[in-house]
Each structure stands twice: as C-alpha cells, then as structure tokens.
Amino acid sequence: MNISKLPLAHGKASVIFCRENGANSQKPQGWYVGIKPARGAGLGFEHMLGAAQSGGVLQLQIFDTSGAETAYDVTADYSSATITSPVGELKIAIDAPVNALRIEGNVPSLRLFKQAAAGMGSGSTLNLPDGAELNSGGRIVLKVLTGKHTFDDTWLIKQWSSVPADLRVTARNGKISLAMFSLGDYAAVPEITRSIADCAADSQADFTAFKGKLSEPIDETEAYSVWAFGTDDPFVFADAELALETALAHAKSSARKRPAYAAAVSALYVSGKLSAAGADKKRELISVIRNQLNWWNTYRFDAASRRYFYAYAGEYGGAPSGDSSPKYDTELHSLISALDSVCANLETEVR
Amino acid sequence: MSVKFGNGQKFDLIQAPYGRHGSYFYIYEDYNLPILRLSGFKTDNAMQGGMFNFDIKLLQRAPYTQLPREVRYRYTADEGSVRFQQYGEAAGWGEIVLTDKGHLRIRGNAPIEVSLRARNAAPEAAAAICEGVFARDAGKFEANFGRFGKMFFEAIRGSVTWESVFDNGVCKSFKAILNPTDDTRELDVGIHEYDADTEFEGYPNYEDFDALIAANKADFENFKKNYPTAVPSEYAETAEYAKWLIWSHRVKPGGYYVTPMILMHLQWLTAAASWQQSYNAMAQQANPQEAWRQICSLFEHQDPATGQLPGMLFYSGGAGIQAPFQGFALDWIIKRCGDDFLTAEECTRMYPKFAKWVNFWTELKTAGRGDDVIYAKSPHDSGWDDASIFADGFPASNPDILAFLVVLMEMTALLARKAGNSAVADEFDKRSKRLLQTITDEFWDDESGQFVTKKFASQPVKSLSLATLQPIMLGKRLPQSIIDKVAANLTKEGEWLTPIGLASESLKSPKLGLAHQFTLGRVIAPQNMILTVGLFTAGKEAEARLIAERYLNNIRDKGMILGFSPIDKYPDNHESQAGEWIDLDLPPIASDPWPWSTWTANCFLTMASLM
Structure with a gap:
C-alpha cells in the first residue's frame, strides 16, 4: 500500500498513521500519528477547549544512541506499517477494539511531538506516570508500555494552553512499546491485552471480511479506502444492508438540494438490493426521502405551471447570482418522480 | 422607571x-x-x-x-x-x-x-x-x-x-x-x-x-418583579439598567434552548453559560421559584450517562464544562427567601439530578484517592481560565471547586430529605462534611491565610490568585480562625483589595496580567460576588459591604463591563513588564473596550442586595 497517499487506518477505529505533506504550516512534512478527519462543524469553543484534532496530530522522530535524529523509511500493507532505520525498526498496527495505535520496536528512542507553538486555547496536557494525555477538542492518551518517558506539561497561563506536546521515549532493555488512544473525555483507559502481531492480523481479517461485502470487481486500494474511511457510493457494496446504509447517508446529506442521489437509489431498487435489505432500514430510507419530497412539494412547486423549481443556486450546485426568479428544471421533476416511485414501491414492501 | x-x-x-x-x-x-x-x-x-x-x-x-x-x-x-x-x-x-x-x-x-x-x-x-x-x-x-x-x-x-x-x-x-x-x-x-x-x-x-x-x-416590567425593589438610591439607576441588560439577553426556548436562559453577551460569547444561570438566579431574590427554575435550567441538558452539565449552551448546541455552582446558588436563595418554594415534587424531581452532577465530579474527575477530592484537567473546570492557581499545570486539585462540591452535596442532601429519602440525604450530608474537613485539613495554609491548590492533590502551587480565598464562600461552615484570616487578607489594601473591588490576582503578584487576561488581576464580577456573599454569610458583613461598595461604585460610574484593570501600570516587581503601561485594544464592537456583560449585571444586583 502506498502509505504516503492513504493513511494506515481501520474501519472501526479513529486512530491513523499518516504522512503530512507540509501544506499545513503547523504540520511540517513528515510522518504522524493522528485521528481521522472529523465530520461536522464545531460550536466555536476552540478558543477555550482547543480545536478538535484531525489528520496528523503528533510527528514521529527517531533518534540514535547519541540522541541524533535519524531518517527512516516507511512501508505498509493494509494491516500494518513498518518503519526501518539504521538504528532499528518499529512496527505500527491498529488495536481497533480499544481504538489505539500501537507502536513497538527496538529503536533507541523516539519522540512524538507537535511542531507548532502553542496558540491561544490549544488545550491542556497532563504528564501521567505511564505516559501523557492531550486534551484539545478531544482526548488523546499516550501510554508507554515499555520504555522510559519524559513529557513537559508546562501550562502557559496567559495563553490558556500547555506547551506543545512533546513525548520522548527511551528504550528499556532495547525495546520500546507504546499505544496512542483516542478516547471520550471520561472514558477509562483500556488495558492493552493483545500483541501487535495479533492487532495486524485482526485488521487484515476484518478487511478481508469487508471485501466480501463489496461488488466485484474492485481495486484493492479502493476497497481499503472504503473499509477504512467510508464512501458515498452505494454501488460499491454487494451487501444490501451496506448499500442501503450508504444510500441513506447520501439521502440525509441532500436535504434542500438537488436530489442527485435519486438515480443511485432508483438503480439500487432495480438491482433488488433495496428490497433485500431489512424492513426497518427501508422504512428509515422512506421516511428521509418522503420528508424531502414533502419539502419540494410544499416550498418548491409552482402550482400554476405545475413545475418544480430552485430558489437558490446553492440548491443545484450553481454559483449565487443576483437573479431572484425561480429556476425551473425538468430534470428536477424526473429526479423527484423517480424518488416518489421508489418510495411507493418500498412502502408496498414494508406494509 | x-x-x-x-x-x-x-x-x-x-x-x-x-x-x-x-x-x-x-x-x-x-x-x-x-x-x-x-x-x-x-x-x-x-x-x-x-x-x-x-x-x-x-x-x-x-x-x-x-x-x-x-x-x-x-x-x-x-x-x-x-x-x-x-x-x-x-x-x-x-x-x-x-x-x-x-x-x-x-x-x-x-x-x-x-x-x-x-x-x-x-x-x-x-x-x-x-x-x-x-x-x-x-x-x-x-x-x-x-x-x-x-x-x-x-x-x-x-x-x-x-x-x-x-x-x-x-x-x-x-x-x-x-x-x-x-x-x-x-x-x-x-x-x-x-x-x-x-x-x-x-x-x-x-x-x-x-x-x-x-x-x-410590559414584558420588562414583569421581568423586573423577579428582583427586590429595595436598592440603595445611589445604585437605583444602575440597578434598573442591570435588570434591562439581563432581560434583553434572556432567550426564549428555541434551537438548543429548552427553557429561558440568560446569555452572557449578545455579541461576544453568545452562550448561556452554565454557572451564569446560577448567578443570575442569585439576584432574583423576589421570586425564588424563578431563581430555582434558572438554577435547574442546565439540568435539562444533563448527560444521562455521565451526569455532566454542559458548560456553554449556544443556540446550535452545548459542550464544555464549568464549576458546579448550582448548590451555592440554591443555598443563597434559601438563606434569603426561605425554602418554601422547594415543594416535595420539585425535590423528588431534582435530587437525583443533583446527585448525579456531584458524582460526575467525584467519580469521573476523581483524584483517585478513594475520597471526593477531584482533579481539574483544565482551568475551565473552575471557571478561572488563566488563574495562577494552575501555574504548575494539571491535574490540579483546587479548593475552590471542592468548596462548590461541599455545598452542592449539602444541597443534594437537603433536596433528598425534603423528598423523603433520608438514606440519600444522610449519605450526601456525610460526604459534604467529610470533604469540608479535607479542605480545612489539607488545602488550607494557615501561615499565608490562603487555600492552596495542589498538583496531583499533593504538590502545593504557589499562587496569589483571588481563587485561593474563594472557599470563604463556605461561610460559617468554616472554622472562625479561617474566616478571620481570609477576611483580613481580603481587606488589606494593595493586595487583593483595590479602590474598585477585589483584583483576581494580588497586586503584589509578579504574574499580574491586566490587558488581555481574565483572572490574572482584573477586577471581575463573579469573584467579587462570590467572595462578598461568602464573607456576608460567614458573619463578616462589614467587610462584605466594604468590598461591595467599592465594586458597586465603580460599576455605577464606569458601566457593566466584564472586568476592569485596577491599576494603570504594572508594579516594579512584575516578572516581565515592570513599570509598563497597561494598554488595551479597541475592538470595533459594543465594548468599552472590554465588553459589557450580564455577568456584571447580575452580580451587581446580588451585591447591591447586601447593602
């Protein structure tokens, strides 16, 4: 797997190992432990709670026995990554049941740190007996399983922030092992019970099982991306439930917009996949679509000319302009009719 | 008017x-x-x-x-x-x-x-x-x-x-x-x-x-009925304005708000802050039912799993955390109005929620000692975002939060008792007294006359923050010797006491921050209110009025501003800005230059009621 392009990730965990390309000035080019990008908007608490962590969070450095930084290479398959350096190796895998990124190897020392100077409200850190905790719009716990660590938890009173996180781990008896957890604010830190090899094997098994639910043929890398990060395309799935789930997610995100998903939903119905899904999910899909159809019928239907229209360019993906008149669109009528037809058929099935 | x-x-x-x-x-x-x-x-x-x-x-x-x-x-x-x-x-x-x-x-x-x-x-x-x-x-x-x-x-x-x-x-x-x-x-x-x-x-x-x-x-006239009409004449006009400011920031149910709440600002922080609903309630002494409703408003958003109350509620949602103020506010309203407004039905409804809020702190933020001492992982837990009590970082056990918990436990016990559940009442009474003993045994420094924050619940943090005197809010629950020492500290000129009220950091502190900091020296409303109410209930009424008068006079003269710098230049012992002028930015919105705020308005009204 080209890990420069796609992070090491897992469909059932939020932790990742990824490469940042330096486009973000606060994240110089390099390899990072991190969190899958968050979805949804924040509430504007960032100045107090710190911005939510997303993408690469802490950069990884490796050092030789004299303390000099050492370059390293990273290779990966879909279940783990291997770091190779002149001073030793590290293996990285994801322990999905406890949402932890596992790092283990025989390098003399390593460092996980934030480059950026603490900004206003970057959150607080804690130096724990066995690692460190970062609280910034979310909670990351770094647990050192093997090795000796140092961590600076200095609090900068006037900046409402701790100094940038900087965990340094030195090998004990030639070994280093640590775990990075992404946890709820008050969740207990889980115990680590599995070997890193078992974690990698489990990831591979989960990915393989997931591939069985996909339509044939599909590129391995694309399959991995769908497994690890999700997709908007319901046709990727041979599995009816997954196909409907994806169609449902697409429908939910299409409120007050041109229902482009209508074609996909119609095709899914024709393929039999919607009918093969469970009744509860079908009812949920019907409910979402009917709400949207009601909106079109109530607020975007010209009774005089019996045509649907858009009020704003944003409703059809256009560029806003000074034109305040309704925009009629015959294709819109087709999309709405298609959805109405699918709903009517599904309603018959779930009756 | x-x-x-x-x-x-x-x-x-x-x-x-x-x-x-x-x-x-x-x-x-x-x-x-x-x-x-x-x-x-x-x-x-x-x-x-x-x-x-x-x-x-x-x-x-x-x-x-x-x-x-x-x-x-x-x-x-x-x-x-x-x-x-x-x-x-x-x-x-x-x-x-x-x-x-x-x-x-x-x-x-x-x-x-x-x-x-x-x-x-x-x-x-x-x-x-x-x-x-x-x-x-x-x-x-x-x-x-x-x-x-x-x-x-x-x-x-x-x-x-x-x-x-x-x-x-x-x-x-x-x-x-x-x-x-x-x-x-x-x-x-x-x-x-x-x-x-x-x-x-x-x-x-x-x-x-x-x-x-x-x-x-008519709506404003009706709202004013929540407040006592008796106000010293020199504060009458300002009190009227304070009531208007609060009324104009009162939101109706809609969006994330399920019951009327009071925003901190209309422009700056457009949120109904958790603890501010409590200190809005403290001013509403003419209508304890409304005060009680205000105190309880946050519990509409209590996390059923953890018991947490959100710290900030915006129109679009809520998150964060703030200090457990609700018991202190309820205790004050009961002291001023009696407790007839606490019907058995209301007590039955609310004591489990109060208990859950207490246990959120003592179980999910526990210091792990086997008692009710907690850890703060962020200054926002206490409300004092940049206070010097956190100079050594986190986790910190700070007695100002512990003091809030003492009163919250006591009020939980009171509610449970009035609901007829004496087992729960006895349990929370016992916990309240035990935690109070812990505060005085472990978090009081008799030599300095201050309460001490401790990192890891064991390493004292040197600080001249006003928060070190805040547990005076416990009133007569504290030993008289502690009350006397805190009162003496609070009324010594040139330390925390200034001509315009209590500074959030002693003027003798080398860490003073008076331009863009909140609680590193500026004279701010909630701390002045908490401490004057605390002194008052501790029997130090003259001291309470001394401080309140200075604060009230300044607000009357300068306006309902979030916080004031009590001095123009940093003192000579300042760690980095000795002798420098304290310059303030001028933001282009309603402000002066620090914004006007309902937290000043409601604290003004509470403190005016002491006079």
Whole structure:
C-alpha cells in the first residue's frame, strides 16, 4: 500500500498513521500519528477547549544512541506499517477494539511531538506516570508500555494552553512499546491485552471480511479506502444492508438540494438490493426521502405551471447570482418522480 | 422607571447592544461610524468574524437630483423601541421595535436602507455571506445568508425592494430599501429571521406597532418583579439598567434552548453559560421559584450517562464544562427567601439530578484517592481560565471547586430529605462534611491565610490568585480562625483589595496580567460576588459591604463591563513588564473596550442586595 497517499487506518477505529505533506504550516512534512478527519462543524469553543484534532496530530522522530535524529523509511500493507532505520525498526498496527495505535520496536528512542507553538486555547496536557494525555477538542492518551518517558506539561497561563506536546521515549532493555488512544473525555483507559502481531492480523481479517461485502470487481486500494474511511457510493457494496446504509447517508446529506442521489437509489431498487435489505432500514430510507419530497412539494412547486423549481443556486450546485426568479428544471421533476416511485414501491414492501 | 439610551448618553448602544427578551435580533451603535447596526446572535459569534451585520441607514431625497442619499441621525431608545431622527431641520425619522416572535418591525417617514456589511471582512468580502434573494411573490422577498440563516422582508405600509451585486458567484453587496408611501409618507416593514434549514410560513396578522412597544415595556416590567425593589438610591439607576441588560439577553426556548436562559453577551460569547444561570438566579431574590427554575435550567441538558452539565449552551448546541455552582446558588436563595418554594415534587424531581452532577465530579474527575477530592484537567473546570492557581499545570486539585462540591452535596442532601429519602440525604450530608474537613485539613495554609491548590492533590502551587480565598464562600461552615484570616487578607489594601473591588490576582503578584487576561488581576464580577456573599454569610458583613461598595461604585460610574484593570501600570516587581503601561485594544464592537456583560449585571444586583 502506498502509505504516503492513504493513511494506515481501520474501519472501526479513529486512530491513523499518516504522512503530512507540509501544506499545513503547523504540520511540517513528515510522518504522524493522528485521528481521522472529523465530520461536522464545531460550536466555536476552540478558543477555550482547543480545536478538535484531525489528520496528523503528533510527528514521529527517531533518534540514535547519541540522541541524533535519524531518517527512516516507511512501508505498509493494509494491516500494518513498518518503519526501518539504521538504528532499528518499529512496527505500527491498529488495536481497533480499544481504538489505539500501537507502536513497538527496538529503536533507541523516539519522540512524538507537535511542531507548532502553542496558540491561544490549544488545550491542556497532563504528564501521567505511564505516559501523557492531550486534551484539545478531544482526548488523546499516550501510554508507554515499555520504555522510559519524559513529557513537559508546562501550562502557559496567559495563553490558556500547555506547551506543545512533546513525548520522548527511551528504550528499556532495547525495546520500546507504546499505544496512542483516542478516547471520550471520561472514558477509562483500556488495558492493552493483545500483541501487535495479533492487532495486524485482526485488521487484515476484518478487511478481508469487508471485501466480501463489496461488488466485484474492485481495486484493492479502493476497497481499503472504503473499509477504512467510508464512501458515498452505494454501488460499491454487494451487501444490501451496506448499500442501503450508504444510500441513506447520501439521502440525509441532500436535504434542500438537488436530489442527485435519486438515480443511485432508483438503480439500487432495480438491482433488488433495496428490497433485500431489512424492513426497518427501508422504512428509515422512506421516511428521509418522503420528508424531502414533502419539502419540494410544499416550498418548491409552482402550482400554476405545475413545475418544480430552485430558489437558490446553492440548491443545484450553481454559483449565487443576483437573479431572484425561480429556476425551473425538468430534470428536477424526473429526479423527484423517480424518488416518489421508489418510495411507493418500498412502502408496498414494508406494509 | 425606564432605561433611556441615546448617542453619547450614559447608556448608549456602543457599550452594550440593544436587545429584547426572546428576540434573536439586536441593535448596536457602530464603534467607528455614527450609525446603528443590526445583527443576530444565533450564529454570529463576534469571535467568529462578525459576518452577519447590517448598517441601518436613513435616506433622504437629495434636492434637485431626487436620488436618495444617506443622512446623519441621532437615536434614542428605551425598552420599548429604538428611534432614530435626522439631524437638522428635515424631519426624517425611523423606529425599530424588536419582538419575541421572530421578527422586528421598522416604521418611519423616510426611506431606510438595511445593508449587509461584515464587521471584520475586507470591503470586497463584506457581503460575502449572501447566497441570493428569492422573490416568489410581489412586494416581499427572502434573502439567504447561508449558515447564518434567512430573512424575509414584507411591507405592511410602503414597499420594500432590494439591490444586490454578485461577481463570480460571490455577493459584493446586498441592501434592502424600505420605502414609505408617496402620499402619506408612511413606512412599516416586518423583517423576519429564521434558520437556514427552515422556511417562512407567513405572518398574516401583524400587530399594531404601538402595541408591540407597549408589550415590550410590559414584558420588562414583569421581568423586573423577579428582583427586590429595595436598592440603595445611589445604585437605583444602575440597578434598573442591570435588570434591562439581563432581560434583553434572556432567550426564549428555541434551537438548543429548552427553557429561558440568560446569555452572557449578545455579541461576544453568545452562550448561556452554565454557572451564569446560577448567578443570575442569585439576584432574583423576589421570586425564588424563578431563581430555582434558572438554577435547574442546565439540568435539562444533563448527560444521562455521565451526569455532566454542559458548560456553554449556544443556540446550535452545548459542550464544555464549568464549576458546579448550582448548590451555592440554591443555598443563597434559601438563606434569603426561605425554602418554601422547594415543594416535595420539585425535590423528588431534582435530587437525583443533583446527585448525579456531584458524582460526575467525584467519580469521573476523581483524584483517585478513594475520597471526593477531584482533579481539574483544565482551568475551565473552575471557571478561572488563566488563574495562577494552575501555574504548575494539571491535574490540579483546587479548593475552590471542592468548596462548590461541599455545598452542592449539602444541597443534594437537603433536596433528598425534603423528598423523603433520608438514606440519600444522610449519605450526601456525610460526604459534604467529610470533604469540608479535607479542605480545612489539607488545602488550607494557615501561615499565608490562603487555600492552596495542589498538583496531583499533593504538590502545593504557589499562587496569589483571588481563587485561593474563594472557599470563604463556605461561610460559617468554616472554622472562625479561617474566616478571620481570609477576611483580613481580603481587606488589606494593595493586595487583593483595590479602590474598585477585589483584583483576581494580588497586586503584589509578579504574574499580574491586566490587558488581555481574565483572572490574572482584573477586577471581575463573579469573584467579587462570590467572595462578598461568602464573607456576608460567614458573619463578616462589614467587610462584605466594604468590598461591595467599592465594586458597586465603580460599576455605577464606569458601566457593566466584564472586568476592569485596577491599576494603570504594572508594579516594579512584575516578572516581565515592570513599570509598563497597561494598554488595551479597541475592538470595533459594543465594548468599552472590554465588553459589557450580564455577568456584571447580575452580580451587581446580588451585591447591591447586601447593602
């Protein structure tokens, strides 16, 4: 797997190992432990709670026995990554049941740190007996399983922030092992019970099982991306439930917009996949679509000319302009009719 | 009594915006230009850029050309409406009444322009949030401002039109022009606001304009009944303004709010803060039922799994955490009003929620000692965002939070007992007393006369923060020797006591931060209120009044400002800025330069009730 392009990730965990390309000035080019990008908007608490962590969070450095930084290479398959350096190796895998990124190897020392100077409200850190905790719009716990660590938890009173996180781990008896957890604010830190090899094997098994639910043929890398990060395309799935789930997610995100998903939903119905899904999910899909159809019928239907229209360019993906008149669109009528037809058929099935 | 506003008056609209209970709109005077501005608090947090702001311009037809031009006006206002009047001989005027029905009305006798102009954006981006206008029916139209919501303009008398300019899909300007009738020169327009994902369903029966003004006045009069009328005469005018400020920041149920709450600001932090609902309640001593409702309002959002109350509630959601203030507020209301308002039904409803809130702190934020001592992982847990008690970092066990927990446990016990559950009552009484003993045994330093924060619950943090004296809020629960020492510390001139009240950090501290810091020296309302109430209930009434008088006098003279620097220059022992002037930024919104705030208003009223 080209890990420069796609992070090491897992469909059932939020932790990742990824490469940042330096486009973000606060994240110089390099390899990072991190969190899958968050979805949804924040509430504007960032100045107090710190911005939510997303993408690469802490950069990884490796050092030789004299303390000099050492370059390293990273290779990966879909279940783990291997770091190779002149001073030793590290293996990285994801322990999905406890949402932890596992790092283990025989390098003399390593460092996980934030480059950026603490900004206003970057959150607080804690130096724990066995690692460190970062609280910034979310909670990351770094647990050192093997090795000796140092961590600076200095609090900068006037900046409402701790100094940038900087965990340094030195090998004990030639070994280093640590775990990075992404946890709820008050969740207990889980115990680590599995070997890193078992974690990698489990990831591979989960990915393989997931591939069985996909339509044939599909590129391995694309399959991995769908497994690890999700997709908007319901046709990727041979599995009816997954196909409907994806169609449902697409429908939910299409409120007050041109229902482009209508074609996909119609095709899914024709393929039999919607009918093969469970009744509860079908009812949920019907409910979402009917709400949207009601909106079109109530607020975007010209009774005089019996045509649907858009009020704003944003409703059809256009560029806003000074034109305040309704925009009629015959294709819109087709999309709405298609959805109405699918709903009517599904309603018959779930009756 | 009515509150009067006007250009250059004691209460103008540069300093605090003009609002109305239940209205999402507010009006303020532009900091740099002599015009009024319109905005809404639902989505436009000043700290996020101020995109949703409109100029309100009065126009006159220029002689000879007959083209409308902007004219200068003066404004006056009271709780009923805002009126603006053209300068000079010409008699152009306009008047705005806010309502609690999702719209405002504007009337007048001259054209009025409402034009979009963001506060912080470059001129070419000042109207960028406008995503279009939709005019389905003649004479009225809807303007779409994206995530900031929509507005619907409808003329009741006169007409309303708009002009917009778009370039490459970006709005360069948007203005609505409200025109009076040609014959009678009358204009009356409704402007409705609603969320981006909702639709306007029409407003078929517009009320009489003057009736709306009267309704606003009546609503304010009714709200004032929550507060004692007896106020020292020297504070009467300020108290009236404080009540107005709170009333104008009171939100109705809608969005994330399920019960009326009080916002901290309409412009800056447009949130109903958890602990502020409690100290709003503390001022409402003429209506303990309303005070109780206010205290309980946060429990509508209690996390059923963890018991956590959110720290901040915005229109769109809530998160974060703040100190467990609710017990202290309830204890105060009971001390002032008795506890008859606590019916058995209410106690039965609320004691499990109070218990869950206590246990959230003692179980999920436990210091792991097997007792009820907690860890704060962030200063926001205590409310003192930049206090020096956290100088050594986290986790910290700070006695100000522990003191709140002592009272919260005691109030939980009281509620449980009144609900008939003596087992729960006994348990929380015992825990309250045990935690109090822990505070005095482990977190009190008799030599300095301060309570001490401890990192890891064991390593004392050297600090001259006012928070080290805050556990005086425990009143007579504390040993007399501790009360005496804290009172002595609080009334020693030049340390925490200043001519304008208590400084949040001792003036002798090398860590003072007085320009952009909150609780590193500025004289702020809640701490002055907590400590004067604490001294008062500890029997140190003279000391409480000494401090309160200084604080109240300053607010009376300077305004309902968030916080004040008590000195002009840093002292010579300052660690980095010895002898430097304390310079403040001038932000271009309602502020002075620190913003006016309801937390000052409600604390003013509570402290005035001690006098």
